[in-house]
Amino acid sequence: MDKKYQPIIGMETHVELKTKSGMFCGCKNDPDAKKPNIHTCPVCLGLPGALPVANKKAIEWTIKLGLALGCKINKLSKFDRKHYFYPDLPKGYQISQYDMPFCYQGKVETSFGPVRITRVHLEEDTGKLIHQNINGHNVSLIDFNRSGVPLVEVVTEPDIFSSVQAKEYAKKLRQIIRYLDISDCDMEKGGMRLEANISLLNVKSQMTNNKSNSKFKLPNYKVELKNINSFRFLERGIEYEIERQREILESGKTPIQETRGYNAEKNITFTQRTKEEAADYRYFPDPDLPPINISEKWLNEIKSTLPEPFDGLFKRWQEKYNLKPELVELLFETAEESKKLEELFKKCIKEKLSVEKFVNAMVHKKIKTIEEFKKMTNIDEVSDDDLKVIIEKILKVNPKAVADYKAGKINTINFLVGMVMREAKKKIEFQRLQDLIKSFL
Amino acid sequence: MSKKTLSTEEILHIAKLGNLTLTEKEVELFKKQLSSVIEYIDKLQEVDTKNVEPLSQTTGLTDIFRKDEPDEKRTLIPEEALKNTKSKENNLFKVKAVLTE
Ligand SMILES: [Zn+2]
Numbered sequence: 277m278d279k280k281y282q283p284i285i286g287m288e289t290h291v292e293l294k295t296k297s298g299m300f301c302g303c304k305n306d307p308d309a310k311k312p313n314i315h316t317c318p319v320c321l322g323l324p325g326a327l328p329v330a331n332k333k334a335i336e337w338t339i340k341l342g343l344a345l346g347c348k349i350n351k352l353s354k355f356d357r358k359h360y361f362y363p364d365l366p367k368g369y370q371i372s373q374y375d376m377p378f379c380y381q382g383k384v385e386t387s388f389g390p391v392r393i394t395r396v397h398l399e400e401d402t403g404k405l406i407h408q409n410i411n412g413h414n415v416s417l418i419d420f421n422r423s424g425v426p427l428v429e430v431v432t433e434p435d436i437f438s439s440v441q442a443k444e445y446a447k448k449l450r451q452i453i454r455y456l457d458i459s460d461c462d463m464e465k466g467g468m469r470l471e472a473n474i475s476l477l478n479v480k481s482q483m484t485n486n487k488s489n490s491k492f493k494l495p496n497y498k499v500e501l502k503n504i505n506s507f508r509f510l511e512r513g514i515e516y517e518i519e520r521q522r523e524i525l526e527s528g529k530t531p532i533q534e535t536r537g538y539n540a541e542k543n544i545t546f547t548q549r550t551k552e553e554a555a556d557y558r559y560f561p562d563p564d565l566p567p568i569n570i571s572e573k574w575l576n577e578i579k580s581t582l583p584e585p586f587d588g589l590f591k592r593w594q595e596k597y598n599l600k601p602e603l604v605e606l607l608f609e610t611a612e613e614s615k616k617l618e619e620l621f622k623k624c625i626k627e628k629l630s631v632e633k634f635v636n637a638m639v640h641k642k643i644k645t646i647e648e649f650k651k652m653t654n655i656d657e658v659s660d661d662d663l664k665v666i667i668e669k670i671l672k673v674n675p676k677a678v679a680d681y682k683a684g685k686i687n688t689i690n691f692l693v694g695m696v697m698r699e700a701k702k703k704i705e706f707q708r709l710q711d712l713i714k715s716f717l
Numbered sequence: 718m719s720k721k722t723l724s725t726e727e728i729l730h731i732a733k734l735g736n737l738t739l740t741e742k743e744v745e746l747f748k749k750q751l752s753s754v755i756e757y758i759d760k761l762q763e764v765d766t767k768n769v770e771p772l773s774q775t776t777g778l779t780d781i782f783r784k785d786e787p788d789e790k791r792t793l794i795p796e797e798a799l800k801n802t803k804s805k806e807n808n809l810f811k812v813k814a815v816l817t818e
Contacts, residue, residue, distance in 0.1 A: 406809065410806060567780075
């Protein structure tokens with residue numbers, strides 16, 4: 277694309293938490309339910325008189341995610357009603373958060389620059405619509421199993437400038453959420469849903485109009501690309517949108533502010549609903565749900581459950597074990613799994629095996645244990661004490677090599693390593709032998 | 718506050734938000750009724766709230782939570798859940814198509 281237009285993208289990501297029960301009711305949270313409408317109750321069906329009560333764990337996990345994203349946490353928070361009519365929303369409103377979200381002002385780092393997080397808030401999921409044609413009539417069928425499942429929304433500032441960066445951001449966010457073990461983020465099952473707000477900035481006109489100001493003014497429209505269920509579709513959908521909007525702008529018009537869907541088969545975006553007027557959700561505090569104080573004590577309790585920061589872990593492993601993040605990230609998802617992995621690294625060090633080679637073997641040869649790794653590299657079990665006896669013997673019968681080494685011909689050590697291996701009749705890690713021999717010289 | 722009568726557009730907008738279809742007669746009727754309701758509510762503007770904190774709750778309760786435990790005693794079986802709907806299909810609620818490409 278030419279540099280006349282700069283894509284400006286913000287993202288909204290919905291993630292279903294994997295609590296055992298619903299956000300405001302005791303219905304089982306079961307994304308794998310085999311039959312429709314088997315997990316419903318008066319609360320999540322919106323029957324008159326039903327009273328919602330907030331799930332404490334869902335609140336704690338939302339705050340945990342906020343903390344992991346470097347957010348500030350509101351000391352006082354509440355739930356609000358967001359009103360709109362849609363058949364997947366039985367109450368006629370969704371319980372969400374309006375002006376007092378649990379978390380705000382965070383950040384996710386990408387290789388293209390930081391993406392600021394505007395807010396992280398908690399709401400309830402809606403039912404699932406299935407579109408079908410029955411006896412020649414187009415109908416929508418509704419399954420409320422999903423209705424009332426805790427749903428976290430992460431909103432960014434318009435800090436994303438390409439489809440590739442959008443994909444990187446979304447993948448990073450999924451990694452962080454999975455690392456915290458609060459959601460499976462299964463995109464095929466709708467456990468993670470992506471939305472991108474896309475517009476194009478006319479760079480040239482901005483430069484002439486806005487010389488003194490380094491900050492750009494946002495375009496006067498945006499197109500919302502909704503319900504994308506894969507990273508590849510996100511990238512392609514944004515690419516398509518950029519091209520579509522560029523053509524409209526080139527013809528001297530402004531794209532309509534609207535919601536569009538992505539059709540993966542045709543690789544196009546299509547109009548879902550034109551916003552004739554600004555959405556009128558008539559938010560107000562839900563009188564059924566008392567406000568929530570996030571005390572210093574409670575916040576500290578939540579903080580104490582946070583694992584080592586995700587980015588920090590990779591940095592530390594790179595420094596300590598010389599591990600490439602893009603390789604080792606393939607080996608774990610949750611913080612718990614990362615701990616188990618590091619136990620293996622420590623065992624490697626203890627046995628004088630290369631962690632780097634071990635990780636390589638785990639990724640490329642699909643091995644899982646140190647025993648498998650040893651078998652693969654054919655390294656025999658032999659104790660330091662046994663080796664020391666052999667080394668002493670070899671050094672005694674090769675005085676010339678020893679003298680040469682001490683005189684500065686350090687390559688002589690390779691000869692000595694070979695001699696020790698031959699004497700031991702075993703395969704032993706080269707580095708380990710070299711270090712042992714050096715300790716004698 | 719000055720007296721204000723809601724316009725036809727405003728009434729239709731409110732009806733749309735409530736998913737209601739109104740006849741012309743009803744529009745005229747609600748114009749008068751809703752305007753007087755608003756006027757009545759406007760009385761609240763007379764109260765001096767300069768030193769009053771905004772309030773979102775009157776029960777005085779805070780921090781009411783439930784433990785994350787399924788409570789299947791309250792779960793409805795599909796037949797119960799769908800009992801009051803006229804339009805259903807294989808234990809699913811059925812409505813006119815809401816999304817067409
Ligand atoms: Zn329920």
